[in-house]
Amino acid sequence: MHVAEAGSGPLVLLLHGFPECWYSWRHQLVALAEAGYHAVAPDQRGYARTGGPAEVDQYTIHHLVGDAVGLIDALGEDQAVIAGHDWGAPVAWHTAQFRPERVRGVIGLSVPHRPRSSRPPIQAMREMFGEGFYMVHFQQPDVPEESFDRDPAGAFRRTLYAASGDGPALLPLVPEGGGFADASPEPDKLPGWLTEDDIAAYVAEYEGSGFSGPINWYRNMDRNWELTAAWHRAPITPPALYIGGDRDPVVAHQARKAVDRLADFVPNLRDTVWLSGCGHWTQQERPAEVTEAMIGFLGSL
Template sequence: MSVTHRELQINGIRMHIAEQGSGPLILMCHGWPELWYSWRHQLPALADAGYHVVVPDMRGFGATEAPADASAYSILHTVGDMVALVEALNEREAIIIGHDWGAPVAWNAAMMRPDLFKAVVGMSVPHRPRSAEPPLTLLRQAGMQEYYWFYFQTPGVAETEFERDVPVTMRKLLYGVSGNVPVDRQNPLIVPAGTGFLDRLAVPEKLPDWLREKDVERMASEYQRTGFRGGLNLYRNIDRNWELTAPWHNAQIRQPALFIAGTRDPVIAGKRGEIAIEHMSQAVPGVKKVMIEGAGHWIQQERPEQVNAAVLEFLKSR
């Protein structure tokens, strides 16, 4: 039983999926800057446990179509893709799992369509309930104008930096927010004026054990072909997503839910991360949390055995 690939027309775009196994449906949503390949360790483990595991290249990534208009990357589009994918697979329900940008897709899919998504797992990015004001406004009020979300807003700026030398970019991104970086690193999510996102990230002299040269080459070759704009457009809808999700203000996710993250992930580090996890508990009553000591942001790649065990235990407990 090996991984197979095909393309489907869903929600107005052509979507590439990788799949393995048979049984209840699990959808797995990757983040930025990733591909279906980020779930390479989870596909066989969940398939062997008796599930039909489907892993798309998300909208704008890899072999999936990338609409030119940045407005086509809102949370309603990405959740809509997952709803349409369930229907295209002739299923009536699914378990949804997401990492990084795929986590908000998974959380929001569970919140918006509890009839369809019966359980949810989010990795590295906790569910953030809708705030009283737009997210970028709140960051400005907190004096965080150098947070990387702002650097990603202007089309062409981050693309130019990342596409200058894609293999180096991928090595820096995959290593730079992992748990292998020295503890005294500068915050990699802050981009001071006049610098680029990659400036604070080192190229590792030797790749960590969890990341092979062929993994970097596979990711880099795909981004050399597609560029980075599709995924960056997700960030350009952050405030628009706030506007579009007004009908779900103060909504809760009541399905079985699991959150997995590494203790050395800069996304959840510090006071801001603590607050985000605390607010998640209010919006997702009963959410189970698994924190993996020493792991960084690429949790399912860095610690696949621990992640797989946590997910399988969660699925069994349902």
């Protein structure tokens, strides 16, 4: 597992989402180190320099939580605060749920904890949003990877812009015969928080590993639902913080009710922080505000 790390002190794991890598935490790595913490941002299973197995069933939530716990062990620690953004958030929430004795605190960015539903999630999303919804589209073998492989820079540019507070905040629907990148418009110019150098950095980090591993996370959503039956409606007990953008399409289209009811299933929720005008890429769009909220929470533990 490839990690980027900075500083020394209490351990803080920073888990990225899709389609990102350790680089999405570039601002927090420095700031947390300066505040007296050991900040560690891995490339998670299947991503960038870590890479991963070819088999789809090797990307379940149990594998991903196991990776997080294994990383805590490899770093010589008994516990960590785990922060997760986008897909990293469910890994963080589930690590706190499955192994609370290893988690001093949990921070979810963009994606709140959602209690296990009464039926498989892909079926529900297919009925609600249709075949073009990107999570449903990602269930196909091989096809979803093609639009990323064809033009990685364009895919990153479109995706990072479209879901940001500067973008259109659209529900990502893949047009028939198109690819994931086609669900997002090409920006006339990049927002102020994103540069062409940032896009080039993402492209370089993915070179050689491709996108099958990351998309395999989505291909396990129904399998995860089956595997987590024993934790149906189980609470998450460690201290918790949620940070979200009020222009995040994930919140607007899918998760606002889960945010509003978060304390029902996360009884030690310390705070919910809303970032005005911020979209999906919280720690990149608003690095100073996110870091301030994280350090305040860390200091309270």
